[in-house]
Amino acid sequence: xxxxxxxxxxxxxxxxxxxxxxxxxxxxxxxxxxxxxxxxxxxxxxxxxxxxxxxxxxxxxxxxxxxxxxxxxxxxxxxxxxxxxxxxxxxxxxxxxxxxxxxxxxxxxxxxxxxxxxxxxxxxxxxxxxxxxxxxxxxxxxxxxxxxxxxxxxxxxxxxxxxxxxxxxxxxxxxxxxxxxxxxxxxxxxxxxxxxxxxxxxxxxxxxxxxxxxxxxxxxxxxxxxxxxxxx
Ligand SMILES: [Zn+2]
Numbered sequence: 378x379x380x381x382x383x384x385x386x387x388x389x390x391x392x393x394x395x396x397x398x399x400x401x402x403x404x405x406x407x408x409x410x411x412x413x414x415x416x417x418x419x420x421x422x423x424x425x426x427x428x429x430x431x432x433x434x435x436x437x438x439x440x441x442x443x444x445x446x447x448x449x450x451x452x453x454x455x456x457x458x459x460x461x462x463x464x465x466x467x468x469x470x471x472x473x474x475x476x477x478x479x480x481x482x483x484x485x486x487x488x489x490x491x492x493x494x495x496x497x498x499x500x501x502x503x504x505x506x507x508x509x510x511x512x513x514x515x516x517x518x519x520x521x522x523x524x525x526x527x528x529x530x531x532x533x534x535x536x537x538x539x540x541x542x543x544x545x546x547x548x549x550x551x552x553x554x555x556x557x558x559x560x561x562x563x564x565x566x567x568x569x570x571x572x573x574x575x576x577x578x579x580x581x582x583x584x585x586x587x588x589x590x591x592x593x594x595x596x597x598x599x600x601x602x603x604x605x606x607x608x609x
Pocket of ligand 1: 537
């Protein structure tokens with residue numbers, strides 16, 4: 378059940394029979410040749426497809442996240458860690474107030490990890506409400522499928538290039554990206570990040586055949602569905 382296609386009376390009826398909610402967490406940040414909204418598009422879509430046969434409520438995505446390293450790429454917006462955690466707190470408080478008791482944050486962006494740490498602290502203050510943070514793209518079965526298809530995969534590479542994240546009229550280079558080795562220095566930010574990451578794909582091909590992508594998607598949807606449905 379998509380909240381965007383429901384009214385409050387329908388949510389009230391839903392809560393008489395189910396107490397699960399899913400919130401997709403995304404980011405608006407450089408994804409090389411792909412949409413700046415890639416993380417939000419993927420988190421929301423995998424959540425919606427996973428929840429559909431279960432009838433579980435899926436909220437609209439939180440489409441901004443924590444991405445300070447990409448601020449030199451135009452179109453990237455980053456929330457401060459303190460802002461982000463405050464937003465997640467308000468969302469969880471509101472869900473609990475509505476009567477939701479089992480909440481899955483389907484996360485599409487590694488930088489949003491503080492939401493997971495915070496969720497555990499929040500649970501300790503809210504007995505009777507459970508929260509899971511599910512990093513859909515690096516969950517065990519999905520990550521194994523990525524590596525079965527092609528070991529060279531990372532941020533903004535082929536593994537995020539689906540028919541629903543690529544842009545009309547944009548053709549990425551055919552060559553795989555191999556960035557120079559880096560030691561264990563400080564994280565790169567600002568123009569230093571842009572100088573090192575170039576267009577923004579961290580590793581590997583920009584695109585693979587759709588058959589590979591649909592096979593990966595099938596695994597991701599099934600794995601996300603299991604997280605929503607079981608182990609509460
Ligand atoms: Zn991404």
